[in-house]
Amino acid sequence: MSALFMRRWMPLIVLIGLCIAIGVIEPRFLSLDNLVRVLSSASMPLVIALGATFIIIMGSIDLSIEGSLAFSGAVIVSFLSGPASIGVDLGVFAALMGVLAAALFGALIGWIHVRAQIPSFMASLGMGFVGIGIATLILGGERVPVANDLIRSLSLGRLMGVPLNVYVAGAMFALAWYIQYHTLLGRHIVALGGGEDLARASGVNIRRTRIAAFALAGLFFGVGATLACAKLGAASAMIGSGQLFAAISAVVVGGTALTGGQGGVVNTLVGVLIVMVIGNGMIIIGLPTYVQQGVLGAAVIVAVLLNMSGKKPALVK
Numbered sequence: 001m002s003a004l005f006m007r008r009w010m011p012l013i014v015l016i017g018l019c020i021a022i023g024v025i026e027p028r029f030l031s032l033d034n035l036v037r038v039l040s041s042a043s044m045p046l047v048i049a050l051g052a053t054f055i056i057i058m059g060s061i062d063l064s065i066e067g068s069l070a071f072s073g074a075v076i077v078s079f080l081s082g083p084a085s086i087g088v089d090l091g092v093f094a095a096l097m098g099v100l101a102a103a104l105f106g107a108l109i110g111w112i113h114v115r116a117q118i119p120s121f122m123a124s125l126g127m128g129f130v131g132i133g134i135a136t137l138i139l140g141g142e143r144v145p146v147a148n149d150l151i152r153s154l155s156l157g158r159l160m161g162v163p164l165n166v167y168v169a170g171a172m173f174a175l176a177w178y179i180q181y182h183t184l185l186g187r188h189i190v191a192l193g194g195g196e197d198l199a200r201a202s203g204v205n206i207r208r209t210r211i212a213a214f215a216l217a218g219l220f221f222g223v224g225a226t227l228a229c230a231k232l233g234a235a236s237a238m239i240g241s242g243q244l245f246a247a248i249s250a251v252v253v254g255g256t257a258l259t260g261g262q263g264g265v266v267n268t269l270v271g272v273l274i275v276m277v278i279g280n281g282m283i284i285i286g287l288p289t290y291v292q293q294g295v296l297g298a299a300v301i302v303a304v305l306l307n308m309s310g311k312k313p314a315l316v317k
Contacts, residue, residue, distance in 0.1 A: 008255070010255070011253065011254050011255045011267060011270045011271060011274065012270055014274060014299075015270055015273055015274050015277065018274065018277050018278065018281065019277060022277065022281035022284070022285065025285055026281070026284045026285050028284055029280070029281055029284050034280070034284070036161065036162055036163070036166075037280065038273075038276050038277060038280050039162070039163075039166045040162075040163040040165060040166055041276050041279075041280065042169070042272050042273060042276040043163070043165040043166050043168065043169035043227060044165065044169070044224055044227040044228055044231060045243070045246050045247065045250060045272050045275070045276070046169045046172075046173065046250075046268070046269065046272045047168070047169050047172045047220055047223050047224040047227060048065060048069070048220065048221060048224035048243055048246075048247045049246075049247040049250040049251050049268050049271070049272050050172060050173060050176040050220050050265055050268055051065075051216070051217035051218070051219070051220025051221050051224070051247075052065065052217060052247045052248060052251050052268075053176070053251050053256055053263070053264065053265050053267075053268045054176075054179075054180075054189055054213050054216050054217050054220075055120070055213060055214065055217050056248075056251050056252075056256055056257075056258060056260065056263075057180075057189060057190055057193045057256055057260055057261065057262070057263055057264055058189045058190075058192045058193045058209075058210070058213050058260055059192060059193040059196075059259060059260025059261065060113075060120035060121075060210070060213075060260070061120055061121045061124070061248075061258075062106075062109070062120065062124045062214065062217055063121050063124045063125040063128055063244060064105075064106075064109055064124040064125070064127045064128035064131060065128070065221060065240060065243050065244045065247055066128055066131075066132065066240035066241060066242075066243055066244050067127060067128030067129060067130060067131025067132045067135075067240070068102050068105055068106065068128070068131050068218055068221040068222075068225070068240070069102075069131075069221055069224060069225045069228060069239055069240030069243060070131055070132045070134075070135035070136075070225075070236070070237045070238070070239055070240050071101060071102065071105055071131035071132075071134050071135050072098040072099070072101055072102040072105070072221060072222045072225035072226075073098065073135065073225045073228060073229050073235035073236070073239045073240075074134065074135035074138040074139050074235055074237070075094075075097055075098045075101040075102075075138075076094045076095060076097070076098035076146070076151075076225065076226060076229055076235060077094070077139070077144045077146060077229070077234075077235040078094075078138060079093060079094035079097045079098070080094045080146065080147065080148050080151075089150050090148060091148035091149070091150030091151045092150065094148065094151070095151060095226045098222050098225055098226055098229075099219055099222030099223055099225075099226065100222070101222065102218040102219065102221045102222030102225060103215050103216075103218040103219040103222060104215070104218070105127070105131060105218050106214040106215045106216070106217050106218020106219070106221065107211055107212075107214060107215035107218065108127065109123055109124050109127045109214045109218075110210050110211035110212070110213065110214030110215060111211050112127065113210060113211075113214070114206075114207040114210050114211060124214075132237050132238075135235075135236075135237040135239075136237040139235065139236060139237060141237070142236070143234045143235075143236040144234060144235050144236070145233060145234045146229045146230070146232075146233055146234055146235060151226065151229060151230050152230055152233060153230075154168060154226070154227060154230035155227070155230040155231045155233075156230075165227050165230065165231070168223070168227065169227075172220060172223055173265065173269060176220070176265040177265050177266065179216070180264050180265050181264075185209065185212055185213075185216070188204045188205075188209045189209060189213050190261060190264070191204050191261075192204065192206065192209060192210070192213075192260070192261075193259075193260025193261030193262070194260070194261035195261070224243075225239065225240070228240070228243075246275065249271075249275060249296060249299075249300050250268060250271040250272040250274075250275050251263075251267075251268050251271055252271070252300055253271040253274050253275060253299050253300060254267035254268045254269070254270045254271020254272070254274070255267040255270070255271070256268060256271075274299070275296060275299075278292060278295055278296055278299070279292055279296075282295070
């Protein structure tokens with residue numbers, strides 16, 4: 001079995017194997033209601049992980065996820081308290097402003113990264129703390145309820161028995177897939193991950209692509225923040241707590257290499273489902289939380305080893 005085959009198909013094989021194994025141990029896992037529950041639980045993590053995928057496939061890393069979610073959530077609830085005479089539903093307007101704010105926040109991270117030539121993990125980590133600080137200031141350190149039926153319906157509403165957040169996640173996955181495989185920006189992002197010198201020789205504008213990639217990731221984080229507000233029914237500076245590890249884990253487990261240039265949004269979809277199946281399956285089986293965390297941690301290490309097989313470690317750009 002070749003290393004290429006392992007990298008390309010092993011995550012999907014693992015996902016199918018997990019579903020079968022857990023289903024044999026506990027048949028309730030394969031019930032329609034539970035599978036819908038898995039998809040609903042995966043919706044927000046998937047949208048966030050899709051944004052992180054564009055940065056990782058570029059060979060960089062974005063550690064601002066939690067700060068971006070906090071900042072975007074704070075913007076959303078701020079606009080929800082604004083005037084209603086704007087011609088559109090206040091929830092739609094607030095969500096759009098939250099997504100726009102997150103995209104601009106991401107663009108600022110990218111600009112700092114390329115302008116000051118600071119490694120992406122340092123620029124994004126610092127800005128992540130800035131985002132949490134701004135959110136704390138806007139919200140006054142409080143947990144502010146999201147009093148909008150439209151936003152809340154993203155989590156509570158259903159269409160044909162499936163929660164609306166699943167449809168939102170599906171639409172964002174389709175958008176991410178189209179961007180990666182059918183746009184110039186997507187091709188340039190992948191080219192950067194394959195090697196900056198080669199990408200520059202091919203005519204790729206390195207700085208512009210990096211800034212655009214961070215802005216694109218921010219857009220997905222903004223949608224993720226909207227889903228988080230819908231799920232929790234509130235916004236706070238801690239709304240993104242734990243999402244950084246979850247997103248990076250899902251991307252890596254799905255088979256996208258931390259060195260960049262390999263993998264993509266389809267891999268991330270598989271990775272998110274693997275993480276969700278592990279969590280849901282172990283809850284149904286009755287295993288404690290620390291066992292779930294241990295299994296997920298081991299899965300991340302194995303995935304990194306498989307992706308790094310035969311490669312020299314690369315510095316994060």
